[in-house]
Amino acid sequence: MSLNGLYKEVVLDHYRSPRHQGKLENPTFEEGGHNPSCGDTLEVYVKLDDDKKITDVAFDGHGCSISLASSSMMTEIMIGKTVDEALELVETFEGMMRGETEFPEEDEYLDVLSMKGVAEFPVRVKCATLAWDTLKRGITKYHTQEKSAE
Amino acid sequence: MPVTKGSNGAIKKENSPIDVDKIRQDFPILSRKAHGKPLVYLDNAATSQKPKLVIEQLDEYYRQHNANVHRGIHVLSEEATDAYEAARAKIRKFINAESAQNIIYTKGTTESINLVANAWGRQHFREGDEIILSQMEHHSNLVPWQIVAKATGAKIRPINLTEEGRLDLDHFATLLNKRTKIVAITQMSNVLGTLNPIAKISEMAHGAGAKVLVDGAQGAAHMPTDIQEFGCDFYAFSGHKMCGPTGIGILYGKMDILEEMDPFLGGGEMIEEVQIDSSTYKDPPWKFEAGTPNIAQAIGMGYAVDYLQSIGMENILAHESDLTNYTMQRLKYFEDVHVYGPHGKRGGIVSFTMDGVHPHDIATIVDQEGVALRAGHHCAQPLMRWLNVGSTARISVYFYNTTDEIDIFIHSLDKVREIFSNVAERTV
Numbered sequence: 001m002s003l004n005g006l007y008k009e010v011v012l013d014h015y016r017s018p019r020h021q022g023k024l025e026n027p028t029f030e031e032g033g034h035n036p037s038c039g040d041t042l043e044v045y046v047k048l049d050d051d052k053k054i055t056d057v058a059f060d061g062h063g064c065s066i067s068l069a070s071s072s073m074m075t076e077i078m079i080g081k082t083v084d085e086a087l088e089l090v091e092t093f094e095g096m097m098r099g100e101t102e103f104p105e106e107d108e109y110l111d112v113l114s115m116k117g118v119a120e121f122p123v124r125v126k127c128a129t130l131a132w133d134t135l136k137r138g139i140t141k142y143h144t145q146e147k148s149a150e
Numbered sequence: 151m152p153v154t155k156g157s158n159g160a161i162k163k164e165n166s167p168i169d170v171d172k173i174r175q176d177f178p179i180l181s182r183k184a185h186g187k188p189l190v191y192l193d194n195a196a197t198s199q200k201p202k203l204v205i206e207q208l209d210e211y212y213r214q215h216n217a218n219v220h221r222g223i224h225v226l227s228e229e230a231t232d233a234y235e236a237a238r239a240k241i242r243k244f245i246n247a248e249s250a251q252n253i254i255y256t257k258g259t260t261e262s263i264n265l266v267a268n269a270w271g272r273q274h275f276r277e278g279d280e281i282i283l284s285q286m287e288h289h290s291n292l293v294p295w296q297i298v299a300k301a302t303g304a305k306i307r308p309i310n311l312t313e314e315g316r317l318d319l320d321h322f323a324t325l326l327n328k329r330t331k332i333v334a335i336t337q338m339s340n341v342l343g344t345l346n347p348i349a350k351i352s353e354m355a356h357g358a359g360a361k362v363l364v365d366g367a368q369g370a371a372h373m374p375t376d377i378q379e380f381g382c383d384f385y386a387f388s389g390h391k392m393c394g395p396t397g398i399g400i401l402y403g404k405m406d407i408l409e410e411m412d413p414f415l416g417g418g419e420m421i422e423e424v425q426i427d428s429s430t431y432k433d434p435p436w437k438f439e440a441g442t443p444n445i446a447q448a449i450g451m452g453y454a455v456d457y458l459q460s461i462g463m464e465n466i467l468a469h470e471s472d473l474t475n476y477t478m479q480r481l482k483y484f485e486d487v488h489v490y491g492p493h494g495k496r497g498g499i500v501s502f503t504m505d506g507v508h509p510h511d512i513a514t515i516v517d518q519e520g521v522a523l524r525a526g527h528h529c530a531q532p533l534m535r536w537l538n539v540g541s542t543a544r545i546s547v548y549f550y551n552t553t554d555e556i557d558i559f560i561h562s563l564d565k566v567r568e569i570f571s572n573v574a575e576r577t578v
Contacts, residue, residue, distance in 0.1 A: 001515075003515060003518050003569065006514065007408050007511075007515075012570070014568075037507070037526060038510055038525065038526045038541050039526060039527035039531060039534060039540050040525065040540055040541070041540075062540050063505075063508065063540075064508035064509075064510035064511050065508060065511050065570075066510070066511070067508075067510075120335070123455060123514075124510070124514060127510060144569050
């Protein structure tokens with residue numbers, strides 16, 4: 001267990017300069033997330049096109065370095081994905097945090113792969129998964145609403 | 151005893167009212183390592199460590215005396231019952247209650263408060279009645295009242311805090327009225343270290359005809375407690391924060407109130423005679439102790455009281471005040487550190503934040519240096535909102551902590567700066 005594995009430069013870079021941070025105007029849906037152990041909250045905003053592809057995603061809120069960096073990295077890889085692909089990526093990420101699955105070593109996932117070290121700090125895993133879990137909940141709710149509208 | 155300070159503000163060891171080095175030998179856990187470094191345990195407001203005496207007596211109870219209490223007509227049950235009731239007598243003396251019958255065993259402060267809110271509150275609250283508490287309460291002195299308020303139509307009225315983080319007693323005076331049924335207040339804030347003037351609050355509340363419950367979770371463990379001087383009607387505290395086991399706590403109640411109060415939980419042990427559709431109950435405190443109690447834990451708490459009294463609560467208070475002053479002095483020199491709460495007299499709890507670093511990150515980094523502290527909202531979310539922070543880092547001392555440990559904690563903050571300043575350079 002080493003702090004170097006946790007506070008990698010890329011993680012701290014996302015913490016200092018988070019991508020896609022702030023409110024998104026006219027999102028298709030938004031969802032709030034809450035980490036009851038530390039009181040951190042965040043909001044995830046998602047815009048979809050007609051093919052249910054994510055055209056824009058943003059997050060807003062306060063959190064620790066792990067939670068902010070993880071949110072920031074998530075927004076980067078989600079744009080251009082369909083909601084189903086997004087759900088799959090969330091599963092992969094949460095699996096990685098449990099030490100079960102891994103992201104493919106592709107360029108677009110390099111930053112996310114750097115979060116692997118968090119898995120060694122069980123009390124911090126929730127920080128890392130907060131945004132991802134919130135996105136998943138948002139998509140699930142959106143699906144349910146769509147279905148009931150049909 | 152007056153404290154002599156060295157040139158760097160350090161308290162000279164020989165001036166401590168207690169022999170900390172010797173005391174530390176009593177706590178096996180304090181000699182273990184954390185991440186290869188000596189453990190520096192500064193999370194005592196969450197729970198305290200346990201001395202050998204308590205650990206050994208738990209062991210002894212299960213090896214030699216284990217039985218159910220107030221039931222069996224056999225030697226083990228007699229011994230267990232005697233030890234269980236002897237612990238109650240010790241605890242009575244510890245807080246100077248009128249009688250051992252004022253001392254109800256619960257599983258902790260939280261259950262003690264829930265007992266009063268449910269048993270006394272539901273009995274007395276009517277639509278529009280008021281419950282006064284404060285912005286600095288722990289969730290355990292908020293949520294039980296919210297639940298009962300919702301069920302009865304009573305309203306919650308919070309006391310504001312001053313800039314410094316003390317109770318605004320003028321505001322408190324304006325809140326008191328004939329609808330006020332109870333004032334539920336903490337003895338010491340678990341975030342700010344603020345010590346509240348309990349005797350004065352009791353006097354003011356009683357003047358308005360209201361009862362007073364004091365959350366003593368951070369109080370009884372750290373200073374002499376004289377319940378009769380406090381004048382409060384209920385006093386709740388936990389064994390595990392004062393060197394005792396987890397799963398045991400106390401509710402003190404005034405006898406006339408306990409006598410007319412409904413039971414909280416029903417079951418065995420608390421009854422006199424049971425018919426198929428009604429029952430009569432035992433006298434307090436047993437009326438409130440349904441089911442098999444936490445016997446070993448109660449006995450363990452009694453030994454924790456013995457242990458604390460062998461050191462002396464005055465001495466414990468003095469040593470912790472010295473440590474707290476020392477911590478405040480040392481932290482004040484760092485521009486990137488912000489300390490919350492009163493700067494004068496306060497308890498051994500220091501909450502702080504650091505510029506540009508989230509408290510969770512502080513906790514993770516200092517943990518690698520062997521320093522155990524708490525980061526988060528400390529179960530006091532309304533207070534966090536009042537302070538306008540999401541969370542804080544918090545150290546909380548006990549009598550076995552040393553100035554050397556505070557120094558290690560202060561140095562560990564450099565590690566935090568080291569990790570987080572790298573980024574600043576990189577991104578600028």
